[in-house]
Amino acid sequence: MALLQGYPKARDRTGRMKGHEREVRPSRSAYFKAAGLNFFLLQILFLGLFCYIFGSIFQQGGHTHNFNIAFVDYDGGVIGTSVRNAYAELKADTFPSLQEHPASDYPTIDQIRKSVCKTDFWGAIYILPGASQRLESALSGSSSASTYNRSDVLAYIWNEARYPTIADSSISANIQTLSSAARVAYSAVNGTGVQMLNTSDHASISVFANPWQISSINLQPTSQGSRLIYNTLVIILILIQEFFYLGTINGLYAQFKFYVRFLPHRIVVYRSAISLAYTLCGSLCVAGSIWAFKAGWEVNGNQFVLTWMILWLFAHVNFQWLDVFSVWAPPQFVPMALITWVIFNVSSILVPFELSPGFYRWAYAMPAHEVYLTLIDIWSAGCNPHLSYTLPILFSLEVVGFLLSALGVYRRCHYAVLAEEAQKAAFQDRLNAAMEFERRHDEEMREALEGSQEMISQAKEREELGEVIEKQDTQARKQRQRRESRACNMGPSFDLVGSKTNDSS
Template structure:
C-alpha cells in the first residue's frame, strides 16, 4: 500500500503556490510555541544545573562537631590535620567543649536533631592507651585502634551525599591526623620503639569507627530523591488525563450536578493515589536489600506518599482547569523539574537562592521520609507536614472550584450547541417551507397555464364550428 491509495488526502487542499489565512495563523502559533518552549527549557536547565553548580565548593557548609574527651596528643593531631585540610571543599570542624556534650549520647542526639551533619570525638584516655601500647608488651597486644576515634553520622540523610561529604572527608581527616601524629612524635615515644607489636600499633594507631544512626547503603537509595518523585508526578498526570477525557466524552459536567462530580472525583483520585503510593512503597521495601526499616516505617511512608501523590493530582488538575491547553504541558514539566531540584542536594551544598525549595512539596515529603526512615533523626515535621497539608488543602479547594468552572462552561457549550442546532433546524425548516412555497407556485402556474391552454383550444374549436 502506497500513498496513492489515499486518494482523498489531496482533494480540495491548499497547494504550495496558494496562500490563505490558515498558513499565517499556523506559523504565528507555531513560532510562538517554539520561542516559549525554548525559553522554558533553557530556564529549567539553568535552574537545575545552577543548583548543582560548584557543589564541592559549598562543602564547608557541612558542619561536623569535634569533641576531644581525651585532651591529649590525638586531639592535637586532629586539629593540626584539620588546619591543613580546611577550605571551601572540606567540611567545617566545630571544636566543642566536652562540657557541652558530657556523654556520647548527647552527641548522638545533636546529630539526630540535625544540629550537625556528624560528630567526631576522641575517646577519653585514648592518648594514654596509645602511649602505653607504643611501649610494647601486653599493652600493645591488647590495644584496640578502633577505640580511639569515632564518627557519629546518619547515612539515611542524603546518603549519596553524606558518603562523600561526611564519611570520606572524615576518613581523610583521620588519616591526615595519623600523619601529623607520627611527624610530631605525639607521645614522645616514637624514637624508643623496638618491639614488633609497637611497630604494628604505630602503623595503625587508630581506625575511624563509625556510629551510623541509620545505615543506608542499598543501591536503590540513589533514586529515592529523583526517579521515585518523578514517576509519582507522571503517574498522577496520566490518570488525570484519562479521567478528564472520560468526563469530556461522556459530557459528565453538563449532565451531573457539580457537587456530585466533585465528590466522585475526589474519592476516585484518593483511591487511585492510595493504591499507587502503596505500590511505590512496596517497591522501595522489595529492593531495600537488608535496610533496617520495619512495618511501622512502611505504613508511615505509605501514608505520607499518599498525601504527596494526592496533592500533586490536585495541583496538576488545577493546571488543566485554569491554564490554556497549550500551556498545561509547560506547567507540568516546570512543576516536575522544580520539585525534583529542591531535593537533589541538601541546601547546604547549593547556592542560597535555592532555599526557595522549601516551598515545594517534594522537599517536604523527602524530609518527612528521612525522618521516618531514620526513626526521628530528621525532626523537621514542624514545617514539612504543615506545608504538605497546606498544598493539599489549597489544591483541593481550587480543584473543587474547577469542577464548578468546568460545569459552567460545559453548560454554556451545551446551550451554544443547542442554539446552533436550533438555528440549523430553523434555517432548514425555513428553507423547506420556501421550497414548498416555490413548488406550490410552480404547480399553480402550471395548472393556470394548462387551464389557459384548454380554454384557448375550446374557443378555437367553437369558432371553427361556427365557421363551418
Template sequence: MAPGKFYPKARRQRPSIHDPAVRPRRLALLKAATINLLVLQFLFLGLFCYIFGSLFQQGEHTHNINILFVDYDGGAIGNAVRTAYEQLESTSFPALMERPATSYPSTNTIDEAVCNIKYWGALYIAPNASDHLTAALGGGSAAADYDKSNVMTMVWNEARYPTTVDSAISVTLKSLTEAARVALAKADGQKMLQALNTSDSAAVAAFSDPWVLSSVNLQETSQGSRLIYNTLVIILILIQEFFYLGYVNGLYQQFQLYVSIHPHRIAIVRQVISGVYTFIGSLCTTGAIWAFRHGWHVNGYQFVITWMSLWLFAHLNFLVLDVFTIWLPPPIVPMALISWIVTNVTSILLPFELSPAFYRVGFALPAHSIFNILIDIWSGGCNPQLYYALPVLFVYEIVGLTLSTIGVYRRSHYAVLKHEADEKAIQDRIEPAVSERQDQLPTEITADGPRESETSETDPEAGGAMQRRTTVATQADQEEIMEIIRREMSRPRVEKATTSRENNGPCFDLPFSD
C-alpha cells in the first residue's frame, strides 16, 4: 500500500530539482551538509582518540602502581621475594618499593600507609617466618602448629578503582608469591630437603606448600554493579540533568515567563526547581546503588554522605549545562554536551598512574573529584583527597550559579526584544490590511449618502431602511477586519515560538501538562 494514500499532500506537484529556482538552494544544502558532516566527524574522531588514548598501552604503565614491601623476617623468604621480583620486574608489573622494618614498626602502620594512599598496596613478611618454616620441616609440634597463612600478607583497598586493582595488585602479588616459592626452592631446596622429616605429613605439607598469601582488604568491593560506578552512573547523571534542563526551558517557553516575570524571581525559582530535582534524583541514584550492594559493607551514614555528594555533583552539572545553553551558540550546545560527558568519564576510567601524563588535566573536572570523594566515603576515609576534590566541586557550583543567574537576565533581555520585534511585525502585517479595508468603507457610504439623504427627506421609511443596511454592512466589515487580524496574528506566533526555542538551548515539550 502506497504511503501517499495516507499523506496525499506529500504527492503535491513540486518543481524539478533541475529548476533554476531550486538550483541555488540545492547547492547551499550540499555545502551546509558537507561542512557539518566534516565538523561532526572531526569532533567524534577527536573524542574517540581522547578516550582511547587514555587506555592506550595501559599495561605498559602498570609500573607506576607502587607497592610497599616490608620484610620483618630478614631471612630466606624475603630473599626469595626479591629474587622473584627481579625476574618479574617490567613496565607491566607494579613497582615493589622496599622499606626497612624500622619505618613501619607494626603492621598497623602499613595499613595506614595504604589507607592514606601513600601506596596502592603493600606486601609484608611476618617476623621469624623463615625460622618457623625451618622448624616445621623437622616435624613434631612445630609442624603441627605451623600457620602457612601467617607468612606473607598483602594489604589493599578494593574500593579504589576495584576493576583496576583486582588485576594490577591482587593478581600480580599472587603471581609474585608463586614466583617466590619457586625461587625459594631453587635457592634453599637442597637444605630444606635435608631438614625435612618425611615421616611427618605436616612437615611434608609445609615443604610442598610453605605459605598462602593472606589478604587484608580495607574495603571489599566485589559486587557486580561496581563495574559501572565510574562509567554509566556518571553518564546517566549528566544525561539526566540535560533532559531536565530541556524540560525546564520548555516550561519557561510554554508559559512565556521571560517576558512576564521579573528576572530575579525567575532566577530564584529556577535554582529552587533545579535544587529540588537534583536532590530527588541523587536520592534515587544512591538508593539504586545501595539496593544492589550485595556483599558490600556500607552503612546508613555512608548512604547519606553519598547522597549529599551526588546532589552537589548533579546540581553543578545542571548549572554547567545551563551555562552552555546560555553562552554558547545553539548549534554548538550538543557538541559541548557530548564533549563534557566524554572528558569527564575519561578522567575516571583509570587511575592517572595508568594513563599518559597528559590526562592529569582531569584533576580539574568534577567527575574525577566526585569519584574520589565517593571512594573516600565508601572505604571509611581511606582515600583522603577531599582537600582538592571539594574545592573543585564548589568552584563549579559557585561559578555556575553566578553565570546561570546572569544568564536569566540575558534571556529576559533578548526575550523582551524578540517580543517587541514580533509585536511590531504583527502590527506591520495588520495595518496595511486594515487600512486597505477601511479605505473602501467611506467610498461605499459616500456613494449611498446622497441617496440616503434625499430618500430620507422624501420618504422617511426608505431612509430608515437604508440606515439599517448601512449598519449591517458596517458590522460585516468589522467582522472581516477582525478575521484579518486573527489571520495575521496566527503566523508570527508560530515563528516566535520557533525562534525563541532556538535561543533558549535544549527545549523539550512537556510530556504531561494541563
C-alpha cells in the first residue's frame, strides 16, 4: 500500500463511476464487444500461423526421399554391387534417393563436383577406378595389403553450407550409413574374396574387417555454432530492426508535421535517403556479427562485402514492404499483417522445400527465401547458382515496394492536409460562435443600458477577464507539458477491430 501513496489521483473517486451505473453501460458493452471480436480474430490468426509454420516442417523424415544423390561407379566391380544391394535394403521415404548414372555421363570426378555445385544433386557418391581389384589384392595377402589405402575406394561430394543442419543429418549421415551397409553387403556378395582371404596375414584380415572408409569432399565446411540461426533469428532480427525504425520515422514525420509542410516528392527523397542509410548500417552490423563469430569458417573479405550488400537489399525491401502494410492496410489489421509477414518469411527458409509439402513452394516469392539462397551462393563460392531468379525477385520486390511506399506518402500528405484543414475549420467555427455570442451579448447590453456608463465598466471587466483566461491557459499549457515530459511511454498503439471513436462524446 505504501507504493500506492505516490499516485493519489488514481485513488480519487471524484468523477469516477461504478460498472453497474446506467451511464457506463453503453461504453462497457462496446468495450466487451470490441475486446471479444479482437480476441476471436487474434486467436484465429495465431492458430493459422502456428499451423502454417508447423505444417512447413511436418513429417520431414517422410520427405527425405526428395533429396537426390548421384551414384557413379567408375570401378564396375563388386563394390558397386555392394552399394546397390545396400541401397535396396535402405530405400525408403526416409532415405535419400540414389540415382545411378553411367560413367560416360561424368567422365571425370571434377564433373561430378560441378554438378553438385550447380545443385543438380544434393550429393554424389562415386567408386574410384580399380577399387575392387585393389581390395581383392589386399585380401589375397599380397604385399599390397600393408600399403592398401582404405580411403581410395569410395567417396562422396556434398555442400554443408546448403542448409548445414539438414545437410549433416539427411545427406552426410545417410551417405555414411549407406557406406556402412555396403561393407556388410560386400561380405555377403564377395564369396570369392572370402575364399581368397589369407588368414595368416594380419594385414589381410584387417582389410577384410574394414575394407574401406568413405571419403568426404565438402565443398564448403560450415560447422560453426552460429550456423544454427542464419536462417531463423538473423532473419527475424532484421525484420524487427526495420519495423522499429519505421515506427520511429513515421512518428517523427507526424510530430514535426512533415506531411503538411513539405511536398510529397521531397518526403519520398528524404525517406529513401534515411532508409537506405539506416539499412546500410544495419546490414553492416549483421554481416560484421556473422564474421566476428565465424569460428574458423573459411570465408574471405570479398564474401563479406557481398554478404553485406545482399543483406542491405533484403533489409531495404522489408523496410519498404512493412511501410506498405502500415499505410495501405486498415489500421486495425496492421499488426496482424506484420506478424504474418514475419512468419511467412521465416517459414520459407526453415527447411529446404524438398522437406515441405508442395504447397509451401509459393514462398519462392518471399524475400527471405531469395536472400538465403543468395547467401548460400556467396558463402560457398558460387555453389548454389540460383541468382537467375533470386536477384530478379528481390529487385522486383524492391521496385514494387518503393512505388507503393511512395504512393503511400502522397496518401499520407493528402489526409494530413485534410486533417489540418478540419482542425482549422473547427477552430474557426468555435471562434465565430464565440464572436457571435459576444456580439449578441453586446447588443443586448446596449439596448438595456443605452447611455449608461455600466457598458464601459463591463467592457473593461471582459477585457480583464480575457487576460486572466489567457494567463491561466498559458499556465495550464506549461503544466501539461511538464506532466507529459514526466509521463511514462505507453508504447505503440493500434486501433482495434470493432472499436469506434465518438467525437461528440
